[in-house]
Each structure stands twice: as structure tokens, then as C-alpha cells.
């Protein structure tokens with residue numbers, strides 16, 4: 001098979017802080033060599049565009065994200081009226097026997113920040129309704145759903161919220177949402193889920209994402225991923241979400257490992273989230289002095305070490321959800337047994353003690369959460385809000401950062417992630433501890449090279465690696481606000497967007 005030469009591009013591959021003119025020689029979709037540009041014809045002309053390795057999302061939920069493409073979306077609701085309008089519209093559309101499941105609400109986007117209650121769902125009548133908060137750590141349900149439940153003893157690590165008179169409001173937090181509500185919701189028909197997975201992967205490619213680490217249950221991996229290993233358009237590294245002890249990890253070794261799909265990790269939750277005031281903190285919440293958040297699941301049961309040992313002993317990689325500083329401290333302590341194999345997910349609230357213990361720790365973080373949560377964090381944390389994902393300090397103290405979005409918790413938009421990391425701005429574009437921003441080079445390292453390492457894959461664009469690229473319509477190293485991904489290349493082939501028109505005179509010249 002003859003080689004193909006991709007050229008007339010300014011490539012950033014992590015070897016220098018700025019892009020430089022190169023050609024990439026490709027054989028069967030894999031990189032043979034990246035070399036300085038020389039005059040001469042190329043097979044694929046990039047029109048002088050800035051090119052980076054394909055972007056990597058180190059933490060998302062692909063199946064859930066794909067499903068969210070097909071579900072009522074509350075993420076744009078800015079108050080009760082919007083919320084009710086979305087529920088009413090979905091109720092109109094659905095056949096009478098279906099549950100109405102929506103997601104994405106976030107009370108911090110509403111003027112009074114008040115939590116919703118079951119009266120907000122009245123327009124759906126008797127239909128069972130479940131509305132997940134954007135972080136999936138709280139669910140609002142209709143009276144028809146509550147009528148199916150025994151609410152006398154909520155599961156440990158969960159809360160059934162009650163009004164002043166003691167009656168449940170319809171809001172369920174943490175384990176109460178996962179263990180009481182989630183099992184009741186009828187599964188989406190499997191053929192619709194296959195369509196959702198396709199929609200999800202398509203969405204990734206259109207956003208410039210060519211590789212992702214996805215959190216999935218074993219049953220979904222077996223049903224939806226394994227039968228189609230040959231035609232997955234995105235490189236995937238799967239983290240198993242099943243976490244009940246004793247763990248069964250033997251099945252993973254039967255899954256063929258390749259450089260486009262593997263199952264190699266296992267996730268556990270140590271605490272909840274900042275928005276729900278369930279992230280476990282060293283000190284009480286600034287806006288609720290009685291609360292310090294909670295330990296959940298295995299951490300609550302004091303079995304997190306046992307879990308971690310079982311995962312490592314099986315040759316797998318432990319992945320720990322830790323958001324509050326106390327939970328991050330616990331995760332840092334646990335990962336010490338084998339830092340190279342462990343990752344800590346989110347690591348949002350960081351105090352000095354955690355910075356001191358961060359050398360060599362692999363942290364999978366979401367800069368967009370930092371931008372979105374800036375205002376809320378000031379309420380929750382008061383003066384400690386400056387410790388909300390302090391990227392630069394973390395990196396300086398030797399942490400290895402990789403970026404992700406946690407889609408569908410946040411949109412899968414790697415450009416937004418990079419903007420948040422490079423500018424340090426909040427979601428409205430206002431400065432938020434800008435001294436904790438990263439250089440464009442360091443941000444791209446976290447969004448490509450280290451995120452790929454967190455996935456357990458080779459360094460992007462190294463010899464033999466798949467030739468996956470993001471093509472930019474500006475120079476993100478010059479101005480991240482003026483550049484976005486205009487084309488995505490997978491295995492040397494254009495799969496989304498379009499390449500710029502070739503401009504022969506630009507070859508090999510820096511802008």
C-alpha cells in the first residue's frame with residue numbers, strides 16, 4: 001500500500017510550544033513519520049491551517065450522552081416557567097404509556113436559585129416524570145413516581161428532601177436518586193439506545209473529539225460496544241461503572257485490546273457534588289454551616305481501600321470520583337499504592353494540603369465545570385472558592401492533568417474546555433482567578449497527550465499511532481477565542497467538517 005503525504009499545515013504535536021510547518025506521512029491510516037515541511041506535492045493539502053492531534057475527552061458518559069441527544073433537555077431553563085414549558089412540550093409529544101424523563105436542570109441559573117418541587121411537574125398530570133439535575137446527583141419526580149416508593153428508610157448516602165410539614169417535596173439526592181428512582185425508570189428500548197450511541201459518536205467527531213474515556217456499565221459494553229468493535233468511529237477507553245463488592249473483573253480480559261477500544265478501568269465514588277452540597281469538605285459549607293457534604297457508597301462503608309486493592313490486583317486501573325477537598329485528600333492517599341495506575345476524577349476543591357500531596361498524581365479534570373461553577377462556588381465555599389480547580393498551582397505541584405467534559409453533565413465541547421483553561425474566565429467571560437490559567441501549550445498537552453495517556457493509549461502522532469487530527473480555522477495558540485475546530489481527521493481520512501481551500505503560496509511559511 002502506498003504512503004500518503006498530508007501537508008501544507010502548521011502542526012502542534014507537543015514537541016514545541018508553537019505550531020510549525022510539517023508534512024505527515026501516513027500508511028493505512030497510521031503515522032509513519034512527522035517531518036519538517038519540504039517543497040513538493042502533497043496528497044492532502046491543509047491550506048496552511050493550524051492542526052493539532054485529534055482532541056481527547058478523558059471523562060464522559062457516551063451512552064448517557066447519546067441518550068441525552070434524544071431526551072427532553074432542561075439545560076436552557078432559567079426558571080420555573082421555562083422548566084414547566086419543557087415538561088409540558090415533552091408531555092404533549094410522548095405516547096400516553098411512556099415515562100417522561102428529562103435532564104439538565106441547574107437551579108444556580110435561576111434568579112432565586114430555589115430548588116424545584118413536584119408542583120413544577122403538574123402539567124404532566126398522572127404521567128410518571130423524572131427530571132435529573134445537570135450533575136445527575138439529584139432527581140425531581142412527580143407524585144405518581146413517589147406513590148411507587150417506600151420512603152420510610154432512604155438508602156445510606158442519600159436524602160429524600162422534605163418540606164416544612166415533613167412531606168417529601170419530590171426531590172431525591174445522591175443514593176436516594178440512584179437507588180430509589182433510577183431502578184424504577186423503564187429502560188429505553190435497546191434499538192433506540194443503539195441509535196443513541198451512534199448519535200453520541202457522531203456528535204464527538206463533529207466537535208473534534210477522536211478519542212474518549214467513557215464511563216459505562218458492563219451490560220451496555222457487552223450489548224452495544226462489543227458487537228461493533230470493527231466499526232467504532234471514535235477510539236474508546238472504557239471505565240466500568242459497576243462497583244459493588246465483590247468485583248467481577250474477569251470479563252475484561254476476554255475483551256480484545258487494541259489501540260481503538262479497550263476496557264481497563266473501574267470507577268468508584270467517594271463523595272457527591274458541590275452543586276448538591278454533597279461534595280465532602282474538610283470544613284462546613286459557607287452557605288450551610290451544618291453541612292460538610294457526604295461520603296458515599298464504598299467510602300461511606302469504609303471499603304474504598306478494599307475496592308482499590310481488588311481493582312489493582314486484577315491488573316486494572318482504579319478511577320476515583322472525588323470533588324470536595326476531603327474526598328480529594330482521601331483519593332490522593334488511596335492512589336499512593338500505585339499512582340501510575342490510578343486517576344482521580346474532577347478534583348474540584350483543592351486546599352493547600354492536597355496541593356502538597358499532588359506530585360505525580362494523575363488528575364482528570366473539567367475546566368468547563370470550573371467556569372460554570374464559579375458563581376456557585378463563591379456561595380458554597382466563600383473564601384475557599386479560590387481553590388476551585390486551581391489548574392496552574394496543580395500543575396506546578398507536579399500533578400499530571402488531563403481534560404474532559406463529563407458529557408452530558410456539560411456539553412462535549414473541547415474548544416470551550418480549552419478556552420476555560422487558557423483564559424481562566426467564568427462562563428460569562430468574566431475573570432475568575434485568572435492567575436490559575438494555563439498556557440495554550442500546557443492546555444493542549446492536557447487535552448491531547450495526557451488525556452490519551454489517561455485513556456491508556458500511545459502518544460498522539462507518534463510513529464505507528466492512528467493519524468487522528470483536529471484542523472483549526474484560526475490559531476488557538478495565538479487567540480483561543482478566535483479559533484474553533486473546522487474539520488476532524490480519523491485514520492488519515494476526513495470524517496467531519498471540511499478542509500480549508502488549498503493556498504499553494506502558504507506552504508511552509510509561518511503566519
Ligand SMILES: [Zn+2]
Pocket residue numbers: 059060061215406
Ligand atoms: Zn462523570
